[in-house]
Amino acid sequence: TQLLEQSPQFLSIQEGENLTVYCNSSSVFSSLQWYRQEPGEGPVLLVTVVTGGEVKKLKRLTFQFGDARKDSSLHITAAQPGDTGLYLCAGAGSARQLTFGSGTQLTVLP
Amino acid sequence: GAVVSQHPSWVICKSGTSVKIECRSLDFQATTMFWYRQFPKQSLMLMATSNEGSKATYEQGVEKDKFLINHASLTLSTLTVTSAHPEDSSFYICSASRTAYEQYFGPGTRLTVT
Numbered sequence: 001t002q003l004l005e006q007s008p009q010f011l012s013i014q015e016g017e018n019l020t021v022y023c024n025s026s027s028v029f030s031s032l033q034w035y036r037q038e039p040g041e042g043p044v045l046l047v048t049v050v051t052g053g054e055v056k057k058l059k060r061l062t063f064q065f066g067d068a069r070k071d072s073s074l075h076i077t078a079a080q081p082g083d084t085g086l087y088l089c090a091g092a093g094s095a096r097q098l099t100f101g102s103g104t105q106l107t108v109l110p
Numbered sequence: 111g112a113v114v115s116q117h118p119s120w121v122i123c124k125s126g127t128s129v130k131i132e133c134r135s136l137d138f139q140a141t142t143m144f145w146y147r148q149f150p151k152q153s154l155m156l157m158a159t160s161n162e163g164s165k166a167t168y169e170q171g172v173e174k175d176k177f178l179i180n181h182a183s184l185t186l187s188t189l190t191v192t193s194a195h196p197e198d199s200s201f202y203i204c205s206a207s208r209t210a211y212e213q214y215f216g217p218g219t220r221l222t223v224t
Contacts, residue, residue, distance in 0.1 A: 030211070031211040033211070033212060033213075035215075040201075040218065040220070041217050041218060042114075042116075042203050042205075042215035042216050042217045042218045043154070043203075043215045044215070045212060045213075045214060045215075048211050048212055050211065086151075088153060088154070090213075092211050096142050096159075096207045096213070097144070097156065097159060098144075098156070098205075098213055100153045100154045100155075100156075101153060102152075102153050103152070103153040105151065
């Protein structure tokens, strides 16, 4: 069974601060996705990383896939209240199934 | 592109009745769809994988006779919760796979069983 450990589980910061969320596993994934989910809604895909060592940037968000494709990180620069939400990493394995991390609930205070 | 819809967005039903939830990929064909369950402030738990034209594959611990899944076309999968009980109350989310890597999620259905 592939498991993804996500940390931290909860994060409350002030507007303008930087933060990093980590997603770790002992298993290798063919790709890894990051999603953001708001209450009462489905997750929205932010990015997919496929190649070991890959770095992708989406405005103030930077995503990195580990060289061994077992871990990933999400870094947010100058967080804003609009960044508040549940961030989920998910690793793609066989049969197109995703293994989800436990999630990081981010709250950015104005 | 890659829009997935779910209907209804919320439903309240009485204990013992059945409820059907629809999941549609609006602008792409999805040979594979997935059904998840999510409890408050928790991550998504995969219930089953639905492949068009074949039987769904259920995860361990998920009762296939209680959660009936039908994937009759490349754009529609349905989840029927049969003989619902209060413990079935949850947020049910479907997703559709467009590529081997990515899944696109519906907005979810909030089920409350009274």
